Amino acid sequence: MRTSECDIVIVGVGGQGVILISDVIGRAAVIAGKPVCGAETHGMAQRGGSVINHTRIGCRFSPMVASGGADVLVALEPGEALRFAHFLSPEGVALINTRPVLPSTVTCGKADYPPLSEILAPLKARCCNVIAMDATALAEKAGTAVAMNVVMLGALSRYIPLSEELIIQALSLVVPPRFLEANKKAFALGKAEVE
């Protein structure tokens, strides 16, 4: 028996804007009158470490998505998609930004970063719906590389039970007015990528 309407896991690296995506979805769900809950990473892990955020729409239970329970896995960094792939349901969809962020273990030569194909192959074996895109490039096209998370939000908007109108309304509550146009553009580019 399902215990939520839609379970989303958003992962990335500290500083990439994982929390913004869930904040926008959560606010949109509240406007829609749906119960919503989530769990985030704060504190020590934020210093360049892996971060994970759980968001559950239409849910009155615990704030964390169960292993194998995510309807959507949103990864702002490809390696992090694989690290947290155990959350993804085999029937779910994975949305992945292909632009790597090299961890310090790689930049100082103590470990290697695998090629993208080696990251995507096991994900595709786990789940038939893996969509990879260079969201960072799309955000640059929209005017600011920082809006990469909003590109991913645009892609995510196609897979969640909330209208685009509400998500944009919530986005405008979170983003400073002077960056709103660039963010709307980023959103549209991300959405177009999965259409």
Added chain:
Amino acid sequence: MREYLLGNAAIARGLLEAGVGLVAGYPGTPSSEIIETLVDLKSERPLHVEWSVNEKVALEVAAGASWTGRRAAATMKHVGLNVAADPFMTLAYLGVGAGLVVICADDPYCHSSQNEQDSRRYAQFAGIPCLDPANPGEAKEMTVFAFELSEKFNIPVMLRPTTRVSHARADVEIGLAKATSGQCRFVKNPARRVALPSHARPLHSELLAKQAAIEEALESAPWNRLALHGNVGIIASGIAGMYAKEAIFELDEDLSFLCIGTYPLPKKLISRMLEHVSRVMVIEELEPVVEEQVQMLARKVNPNVEILGKEGFIPREGELDYLLVRNAIARMLGKTEKLALESPAVSILPPRPPSLCAGCSHRATYYAMRKVFGKNAIYPSDIGCYTMAVGMGTVDTCLCMGASITLASGIRFGGENEGICCSLGDSTFLHGGMTGLLNAAYNKARITVTILDNSTTAMTGHQPHPGTGMTATGEATVQVSIEALAKALGAGLVETVDPYDLDQTIDSFQRAKEYPGLSVIIARQPCVIKARRSGARPKPLHVGADCKGCKICLDFGCPAIEFEKDMARINALCTGCGVCAAICPASAIQEVAR
């Protein structure tokens, strides 16, 4: 109106809706956002909000306000309550004026902590009621209720969120901020405010006597809910109740269920459950606080009931989650367990541990320290961002706030003859290091103390402290001189260095090492994150053709330095601190000409 709120923001709203007059705390994950949210909301209502020097101070300041007739709260993380334990225990005797709430956020799994102690034990130990919210909405309601309870029974009340409540988000109903009452006065009453032995004895009896009435009042609290169904039952507390509820729903079993949110425990509800079932599982995070009480009650109520819990089903360490709870219940019922999936091929991924930022001055200080004191020296360290430098060989201990200096003293007096150079941050020094420095001076410890002064409380989100000249609300205030403090506490040699100036820092450490008594080095450079936010944009560096590929800069460990095609390369993370340029033996790293 509903809002999508972080648990800690919901608690802050609860404080405002309860008409709180004073909130004091010391930052600590997962509790810091309560005061940060209040600072943002302060315009809604006049209120004294402060970052205190430490948790003991915070609780005493809050108690003073409570005794003056203002509702007051102290916020801290679980280990902060160890620091505040002294006033906490005796305040249970002395009682409150207006409501006094201790908000103590626990961190099962040590997401950002040195241990995972269960504060419900502290509440039990002190005889103080404890409210254990399961989600942000409950946390807000319980915050308001805690003040009423505190006033009704003349006792401080603990609110104990965990990481998954404080850092959860949910849609929460928002109410209006309540106005505080007007003029307040401290009313003299030595029998209740002066803990002399002759006063404490009757107050202890009074504290014990009121427990039954508190228990009676909490029995009907809305967070204790009993639903009697089949003859197998679940008793779950706090967030474990959320996992259990979800599991019972998903398993579609006709189980009896008791959800618990208050301590002392609702013994009547537990007894009714025990009379009804033949088998019961107790599900709670960390310590078996509920389970022990259930065991004791069962002896009286139904000795034949089978009680399952910490032994073999529910771990006593780490945090619980839905799948773990679901499987424990399924195992009890003889149903199939769901295997937790593992990420495929995760072994091909490089680890991504949290690390010091590019350009962090702690890295430079530790580099110089190690260069002077060498690999055989002993390096006691402390709680802060710098603990992440454990790989640099300059973090040999981390115990609790301020323990670097005292451990260093003990290591010296214990007989260690090698160099001893300890380190702690500015906020940590002001929190719990000053007494240790005084003790080291007084008892003639021959050690070097390094204060890594980045002029903020960085790890928990850049809160101000007495060394910054700014209060929690951004008002200018006295800026305490760490140099003057160190001298006043008795340090013989006190030098201040800019860690980005490697030569100067090495010279200072050299003098400290040779100094025959207690020496203090203050390594001062603003936190790079704060510096960037305030607009600092130093010139980045680049690697020129002289690079020999020796990797000495790479060993420095700055995330801005990479290695590509037999040469070092500096990436976009560079903050221009210039320390790598000083380290490079080939002088190949230079400022980018603009």
